[in-house]
Amino acid sequence: IDGFATRIRRGEGGLISAWIGIPDPLFVNHLAQEDFDAIVLDMQHGVWDIGTAAVGIGQGRLAGKPVLARIPVGDFPSASRLLDVGASGIIAPMINSASDAEALAKATKYPPLGERSWGPTLALNHTGLTANEYLMSANEQTVAIAMIETRAALDAADEIMRVEGIDGIFIGPSDLSIALSDGAKVAPDTAEVDGVLKHLIARCRAHGKFACVFGSNGERAGQLLRMGFDFVIAGADTQQLRSGAASAIAAARRV
Ligand code: 3PY
Numbered sequence: 741i742d743g744f745a746t747r748i749r750r751g752e753g754g755l756i757s758a759w760i761g762i763p764d765p766l767f768v769n770h771l772a773q774e775d776f777d778a779i780v781l782d783m784q785h786g787v788w789d790i791g792t793a794a795v796g797i798g799q800g801r802l803a804g805k806p807v808l809a810r811i812p813v814g815d816f817p818s819a820s821r822l823l824d825v826g827a828s829g830i831i832a833p834m835i836n837s838a839s840d841a842e843a844l845a846k847a848t849k850y851p852p853l854g855e856r857s858w859g860p861t862l863a864l865n866h867t868g869l870t871a872n873e874y875l876m877s878a879n880e881q882t883v884a885i886a887m888i889e890t891r892a893a894l895d896a897a898d899e900i901m902r903v904e905g906i907d908g909i910f911i912g913p914s915d916l917s918i919a920l921s922d923g924a925k926v927a928p929d930t931a932e933v934d935g936v937l938k939h940l941i942a943r944c945r946a947h948g949k950f951a952c953v954f955g956s957n958g959e960r961a962g963q964l965l966r967m968g969f970d971f972v973i974a975g976a977d978t979q980q981l982r983s984g985a986a987s988a989i990a991a992a993r994r995v
């Protein structure tokens with residue numbers, strides 16, 4: 741529908757996305773001027789609601805950028821609504837079992853694969869497709885991405901990846917590090933986490949799924965691309981805003 745699903749599926753690699761939690765569509769407008777391959781609106785820990793997300797998705801479309809949304813945990817009805825307003829993909833957190841993954845696939849794919857209900861009004865406006873063209877292409881041209889970030893999900897990773905309608909996997913290294921340490925620490929960038937990330941990339945390859953991950957900054961994002969991820973986040977909006985501000989203050993004080 742916007743080419744994003746094709747790009748990520750064919751494994752061209754090197755895709756870098758913005759990650760926005762501040763619920764202002766103008767943030768999308770500004771970050772869309774940079775050379776990101778996609779933009780993610782975070783509705784789990786960020787503070788978007790469906791109305792502002794719909795306008796944010798429109799701002800991304802205006803700038804020619806695909807916009808994905810991360811839904812709150814278990815909020816599968818919102819997954820359908822976000823696709824209806826033009827999201828190019830859905831990232832669902834805390835997918836811990838095949839049945840969680842099936843619920844995601846049902847909400848995001850039209851029959852016979854899933855049970856997505858009809859009503860993509862803004863998606864039709866954005867894509868310029870007829871109703872039938874959209875119906876025929878949406879399952880392929882939008883992506884459903886399951887987050888693996890708990891011990892249960894690690895144990896069930898193969899079953900989750902086997903679910904038809906799940907296009908890719910997104911790993912949350914922060915929650916994963918909390919799980920691996922039994923709640924003792926949040927440490928997303930350690931050798932222990934890296935070992936699990938490498939294992940999950942290999943499982944994704946075996947199942948023909950693409951692999952995505954959160955990187956807490958640009959340098960980490962580069963390391964994760966090198967590791968073999970198809971799609972990485974290069975830090976969140978709040979962190980980029982603050983580190984830009986901090987470096988401006990430091991520069992001013994150095995003169
Ligand atoms: C995690 O690291 O747990 C995420 O969900 C990505 O921010």
Ligand code: MG
Binds near residue numbers: 912915
């Ligand atoms: Mg998480």
